[in-house]
Amino acid sequence: MSPFPNCLYFTFALFLLLLSLPSFPARILQQDPLTELAADIQNNTWHAFVKLIDAGKGSQVTGMSELKKYFQRFGYMPIPDQNFTNFFDEDLESAVLNYQKNLGLPVTGKLDDETMNEIMLPRCGMSDLVHDHSSLHTTKNYAYFYGRPRWTKTSPMTLSYAFSPNSMIDYIGASEIRSIFQRAFARWSSAIPVNFTETEDYFTADIKIGFYSGDHGDGEPFDGVLGVLAHAFSPENGRFHLDAAETWAVDFDEEGSKVAVDLESVATHEIGHVLGLAHSSVKDAVMYPSLSPRTKKRDLKLDDVEGVQALYGSNPNFKYTSSLEHDTSSSNRRRTRTTSKWAIFFGMVVLIFSLCL
Ligand SMILES: [Zn+2]
Numbered sequence: 001m002s003p004f005p006n007c008l009y010f011t012f013a014l015f016l017l018l019l020s021l022p023s024f025p026a027r028i029l030q031q032d033p034l035t036e037l038a039a040d041i042q043n044n045t046w047h048a049f050v051k052l053i054d055a056g057k058g059s060q061v062t063g064m065s066e067l068k069k070y071f072q073r074f075g076y077m078p079i080p081d082q083n084f085t086n087f088f089d090e091d092l093e094s095a096v097l098n099y100q101k102n103l104g105l106p107v108t109g110k111l112d113d114e115t116m117n118e119i120m121l122p123r124c125g126m127s128d129l130v131h132d133h134s135s136l137h138t139t140k141n142y143a144y145f146y147g148r149p150r151w152t153k154t155s156p157m158t159l160s161y162a163f164s165p166n167s168m169i170d171y172i173g174a175s176e177i178r179s180i181f182q183r184a185f186a187r188w189s190s191a192i193p194v195n196f197t198e199t200e201d202y203f204t205a206d207i208k209i210g211f212y213s214g215d216h217g218d219g220e221p222f223d224g225v226l227g228v229l230a231h232a233f234s235p236e237n238g239r240f241h242l243d244a245a246e247t248w249a250v251d252f253d254e255e256g257s258k259v260a261v262d263l264e265s266v267a268t269h270e271i272g273h274v275l276g277l278a279h280s281s282v283k284d285a286v287m288y289p290s291l292s293p294r295t296k297k298r299d300l301k302l303d304d305v306e307g308v309q310a311l312y313g314s315n316p317n318f319k320y321t322s323s324l325e326h327d328t329s330s331s332n333r334r335r336t337r338t339t340s341k342w343a344i345f346f347g348m349v350v351l352i353f354s355l356c357l
């Protein structure tokens with residue numbers, strides 16, 4: 001009997017084995033460290049959404065109403081509805097589609113792994129859909145608040161900032177917090193002709209920074225560990241609030257908590273809102289809405305810089321550097337891993353056939 005049928009069986013079995021390996025893009029995401037992290041963190045606000053993964057349109061799953069509230073909170077369900085059902089209806093599908101478009105995810109309209117992983121990430125409390133659609137820059141990814149508000153002081157502009165005398169955290173020293181914010185403000189002022197200066201007078205400061213827990217009087221209550229990390233209001237309001245329940249970190253070598261959040265990254269993001277930028281759909285931009293725990297995202301990217309310079313003009317000393325370029329290494333890495341699995345597959349097929357012959 002010819003050895004070829006056996007070879008074909010081997011090859012077919014190998015093909016099935018490869019299909020079952022977790023190296024294809026959709027399966028890689030199931031093994032994302034974030035999913036493992038979410039499983040570890042009992043008080044992660046949005047962890048319960050994990051049971052909605054792969055739920056399809058027309059299905060009914062307990063907890064779907066909470067996901068609708070999430071989408072409503074961040075601007076994807078336009079009409080507030082206190083009686084959301086657990087039914088995956090058309091409104092939810094259109095919310096998922098808009099969310100995926102807005103966050104730069106594959107637009108499937110489904111609660112796939114990648115979408116659910118993004119939804120469960122800690123993020124900024126500002127809505128994603130507040131941007132000015134009349135902007136001339138509709139082909140760009142950065143966005144503004146309605147009406148493109150900006151600070152209107154005469155140029156060269158100096159904005160003052162102050163820390164709340166009563167609402168700070170005590171496990172990071174005051175001088176360390178001041179340095180973190182100095183560096184965060186300096187990133188933006190290097191791009192635009194706006195200076196920032198710290199003042200002791202909290203009540204007259206343009207920008208008022210403080211750490212708050214739960215309901216703190218502005219209609220946007222914080223939610224405990226992870227979930228919403230911070231929010232800041234559009235110009236010329238100046239309120240800049242951080243969730244006091246987070247484990248804020250200066251340096252991850254010194255702060256070992258799994259739920260630690262990089263204070264400097266969040267400070268840099270919220271200053272973008274203070275200046276008038278809304279959320280960007282560019283994943284590595286500072287103005288992207290989410291931030292994983294134990295992750296730094298401090299450097300402005302081209303999208304952030306172009307967005308803020310369109311509002312305020314360019315700082316004459318601003319220089320483009322390579323750090324502004326967008327990081328595509330993660331998507332390249334994924335492609336490489338997928339490609340290498342196929343290379344192994346074809347290598348094995350050649351090997352089996354040469355052994356059979
Ligand atoms: Zn934000």
Ligand SMILES: [Zn+2]
Nearest residue numbers: 216218220241
């Ligand atoms: Zn607030």
